[in-house]
Amino acid sequence: MNLPPGPPLRAIGATEPDFERDLVSNLYFQRGTTMESASVQDVYQSLAVTVRDRLVDRRARTATAHYAANPRCVYYLSAEYMLGRQLRQNLLYTGTEDVAADVLKGLGLSLDEVADFDVEPGLGNGGLGRLAACLLDALATADIPAVGYGIRYDLGLFRQTIVDGAQVERPDDWAFDGSPWEFPQQDDRQSVGFYGRVEDEDGRRHWIPAETVLGEPSHMLVPGYGTQTVNIVRLWRARADSDAFDLADFAAGRSAEAVQEVVRSENISKVLYPADSTEFGRELRLKQQYFLVSCSLRDIVRRFHLRNSDWAAFTDKTVIQLNDTHPALAVPELQRLLVDEYGLDWDTAWSITRRTFAYTCHTLLPEALETWPVELFARLLPRHLEIVYAINQAHLDEVEARFPGDGELRRRLSLIQEGPERRVRMAHLAVVGSHAVNGVAELHSRLLAETTLADFARLWPERFRNVTNGVSPRRFLRLANPRLAALISDRLGGDGWLTDLEQLRELAPLADDPEFQQRWRAVKRDNKLDLAGYARAATGIRIDPDALCDVHVKRFHEYKRQLLKLLHVVALHHRLRADPHTDVPRTVIFAGKAAPSYHAVKRIIQLINAVAAVVNADPAVAGRLTVVFLPDYNVTRAELITPAADLSEQISLAGKEASGTGNMKLALNGAVTIGTLDGANIELRDRVGADNFVLFGLDAPRAAEVRRGGYRPDQLAWSDPDLAAALEAIRGGRYGAGFGDVLDAILGRDEYLTVADFRSYLDAQDAAAAAWRDPARWTRMSILNTARCGFFSADRTVADYSDRIWRVDPIRVPPR
Structure with missing residues (x-):
């Protein structure tokens, strides 16, 4: 039998009629139903196959080219x-986002509604x-x-x-x-x-x-x-x-x-x-x-x-x-x-x-x-x-x-x-x-x-x-933050930055432009409204979109120091009760999973939620401090939180984090980092500029020296009034009974120097709050973080490898 060269591919068109024909055909032949009787799950599966078919076409040609070479x-x-x-990404990569949205609209459905079925x-x-x-x-x-x-x-x-x-x-x-x-x-x-x-x-x-x-x-x-x-x-x-x-x-x-x-x-x-x-x-x-x-x-x-x-x-x-x-x-x-x-x-x-x-x-x-x-x-x-x-x-x-x-x-x-x-x-x-x-x-x-x-x-x-390391700008800016991506493309005259992230440097001259700053802030606020809607549905907690969105989102481990962030929350709670103007209105977001057998860290999650319950019910700090733990953190949740973040918590003990990629994703989306000189934070600070990064804590050599020098966290903890009050409140049951084991871990060995870095961290948080009080200054910092993050593209990482x-x-x- 004589066959034409290459795989026997059917015609796969890019026009709206082509796409609609293929979608309805897949609904009929793949799902065994019609539009009149199809569920939204049926439509999702058929839409996915329709998009996938266009990638299969490319995959066949890729395999042929690789075999020949x-x-x-x-x-x-x-x-x-x-x-x-996968759906949103593959729509983008096949150039069928708008076509699919229009076809679904003509069938009485929205792309958002159908995409929710993507797992x-x-x-x-x-x-x-x-x-x-x-x-x-x-x-x-x-x-x-x-x-x-x-x-x-x-x-x-x-x-x-x-x-x-x-x-x-x-x-x-x-x-x-x-x-x-x-x-x-x-x-x-x-x-x-x-x-x-x-x-x-x-x-x-x-x-x-x-x-x-x-x-x-x-x-x-x-x-x-x-x-x-x-x-x-x-x-x-x-x-x-x-x-x-x-x-x-x-x-x-x-x-x-x-x-x-x-x-x-x-x-x-x-x-x-x-x-x-x-x-x-x-x-x-x-x-x-x-x-x-x-x-x-x-x-x-x-x-x-x-x-x-x-x-x-x-x-x-x-x-x-x-x-x-x-x-x-x-x-x-x-x-x-x-x-x-x-x-x-x-x-x-x-x-x-x-x-x-x-x-x-x-x-x-x-x-x-x-x-x-x-x-x-x-x-x-x-x-x-x-x-x-x-x-x-x-x-x-x-x-x-x-x-x-x-x-x-x-x-x-x-x-x-x-x-x-x-x-x-x-x-x-x-x-x-x-x-x-x-x-x-x-x-x-x-x-x-x-x-x-x-x-x-x-x-x-x-x-x-x-x-x-680097991250994908397609996933973590274009798909996760389409509003900001559209603003960037508008100002850069196209989306070439998606494969050449260093082009973002052209945004730097706009960092002090009042009109651009206003548009930048509007994008961030709309993203925070999206996050607020999700948080309300998932937890019942209301988030103020005008408050500083302070996020600590990553895998739970003691060296990543979620506990240091929580002690700051408790200290802040006490300070706000004494003086409601001691800090800016702030929403603190925690998210992440602990390994099922990592009981020490699972206890920290429990304490976070106990503190959140007390803080969120306290009328004395209403509108000033909100604490939310968003469950089941994954890529989907990261794509929601990252565009909304104002302050990125990268607070691991210096010398313990290999690199981090959450720091890159958040900075790329305009979050200002508060962090130690650990992992890729060092390179991030060097590139975005020291004025646009809130630094605190011991560096790696000093941390090693402290640990070798007879470190006594119990003595140091009680000498700091803010930390002592926070620890005493937790030990005394102010946030629920039975968390003595969590305190023992830091007052005993304190392997990750939470106590040693606490005062520096608290002062750095005050500096971040001072910057937030000046919207023009904060927006400038935010814009420059995005503009100077081109190095942290996965495309550059692959080129280096x-x-x-x-x-x-x-x-x-x-x-x-």
């Missing part, structure tokens, strides 16, 4: 992706996952061939509700109604082994797993903006094989026993980050990590073999980026595949492995650097432990050759942590198995090389480099 490809391995809602995929938790999504977007926008790999979690992390002030976790069944953005590909299943034994076979070690699980892929499309490129993120779901269901048990009435193996297998992709406080949770989490890398590496090798057969070309065609330590098992897994399954000799395979991987480390906290018990590792992945031992021996031999007789250095650099319980150090494994290691902000990268990974930096200084680590070139996809 046989380029070097970036493979991004990440345990999580926070993709956000955010539950594939991530915090900044790690959102960074991964931003980088995939920027890779496609830059026309760089790339595939993201992750796990297709059935229930995601969790849906956060607040009951009696406390966080309660509910299942996040994000795909309950089906996701129109997914393409299941059951025929590409991979088999993943666990447990078992290792035997010698024909002179080679051979792993015989005792248990196998199927990895079933689906993919979502990742379009580039202003280009024809559409890459993919490939997600793996665990499935039991067909023999796992025990029909005999079921026939005998033992239904639970019949499905036991099915449940055991499919638990692997059930939820993101199962709690590791139990043996079951630890084993499941390690299974999850190996499942991700095993499926992904087999798929990467398959893609390589589509056009190549010589293993010598593998590193010319493949670069794999490890997004933190979760996928570090990819190092021994690739070595195992090359040696055990493809028959390469050890040295050749290790050279390929080392030149293939690059590793991004996202933490400076020693406790966050993953380790796994050797006993668990040996039981679950016996062949991989052998490989880790062999890698470690060669590595330590190299250390001995470079630094003979330094046994202490060998101990620190070993992949195996000795002690009562021997453990495999996953960050060490990732560093040893990679050709490049990067931090994600200038301070973070420097401290990685000076502290956390200092011995490795001494051994291989050429491997260490910095790539500062491409130049410094990946060495990849774009492949242009021709138009249809």
Whole structure:
């Protein structure tokens, strides 16, 4: 049969009649209904498919162009992706926003009404996952061939509700109604082994797993903006094989026993980050990590073999980026595949492995650097432990050759942590198995090389480099803040800034223009009205759109110091009761999730809500101070809060935050940052200007010095009258009984120096309030934050990775 070149695509027009025809056709053929009987859910699903079809067209041409070019490809391995809602983004990227709105209006519906049915995929938790999504977007926008790999979690992390002030976790069944953005590909299943034994076979070690699980892929499309490129993120779901269901048990009435193996297998992709406080949770989490890398590496090798057969070309065609330590098992897994399954000799395979991987480390906290018990590792992945031992021996031999007789250095650099319980150090494994290691902000990268990974930096200084994070301006300005985006495009004469964010610098001369300032303030107020409407519906609390909107929104962790912000709220409550003019009218917004097993931080959430209940009911501060905890923080909620924020709280202890991306998103939308010299705050302050950033607190060297110098938070706390009054009020039950454990954490060890930074923080808040009292001054600061944030684009981040680590070139996809 003679077929025309390329895929047999149907006509996909861009006009309103074309779009309406396709929408109604999809409603009929995909949903089996008509406009007369369709629900809004039917219309949403049909609209999504109509938009998706236009991306499928581009994806087919992208795949054809990549196959023909046989380029070097970036493979991004990440345990999580926070993709956000897809409909609005894909309408923008296909240029069909206005057409879709007009078609729906003609059918008696609004785009906003239909878009409310779009569900955010539950594939991530915090900044790690959102960074991964931003980088995939920027890779496609830059026309760089790339595939993201992750796990297709059935229930995601969790849906956060607040009951009696406390966080309660509910299942996040994000795909309950089906996701129109997914393409299941059951025929590409991979088999993943666990447990078992290792035997010698024909002179080679051979792993015989005792248990196998199927990895079933689906993919979502990742379009580039202003280009024809559409890459993919490939997600793996665990499935039991067909023999796992025990029909005999079921026939005998033992239904639970019949499905036991099915449940055991499919638990692997059930939820993101199962709690590791139990043996079951630890084993499941390690299974999850190996499942991700095993499926992904087999798929990467398959893609390589589509056009190549010589293993010598593998590193010319493949670069794999490890997004933190979760996928570090990819190092021994690739070595195992090359040696055990493809028959390469050890040295050749290790050279390929080392030149293939690059590793991004996202933490400076020693406790966050993953380790796994050797006993668990040996039981679950016996062949991989052998490989880790062999890698470690060669590595330590190299250390001995470079630094003979330094046994202490060998101990620190070993992949195996000795002690009562021997453990495999996953960050060490990732560093040893990679050709490049990067931090994600200038301070973070420097401290990685000076502290956390200092011995490795001494051994291989050429491997260490910095790539500062960035965010997608398409997602976090154009989509999240369409009013401000329209104002910017109007003044810049177009939307070229969406792919060249440095163009925002042209706004700087307008920072003192009264007319532009007035329009800027009007945009911010309208955004605050939107947030107020949502907050009222979600919590019942009224927000004043003219008050300073002060936001602390991010994952809950002690080092991010939500407690420092809360102590400021309590101190402010007391001061306002004594003098209502001591501060400007202020709304404080908290949002974020705590890990289910992180009880200390969950108690802070409970205390925040207890304080909010008292403050919001106090007539003495009505109209002056409002406190709101917005539940279930995710990308969707961030897109609502970020455009409305006036003051961005970036108050982690200096030297603890790797980078942060919330700081970038908020500043890009005109929020003024109050923060420490931590993570990317340093680069943010340098770029927006010290006058447009409210600085407080110890810097990283001074913080380390304080902690070494016999720090006594209990003595310091009671010497500060504002802090002492706040602590006494909490201890005395002014905001509810039973929060002594929260106070003990800071009056005892105060690991993150909340007490040490409190006075500086309170003074900085007073300085921020003084600036807010002068609308022209504050608006100038706001405009300059946006104008000078061009550096913090994910497009620049991808360009840095491409130049410094990946060495990849774009492949242009021709138009249809």
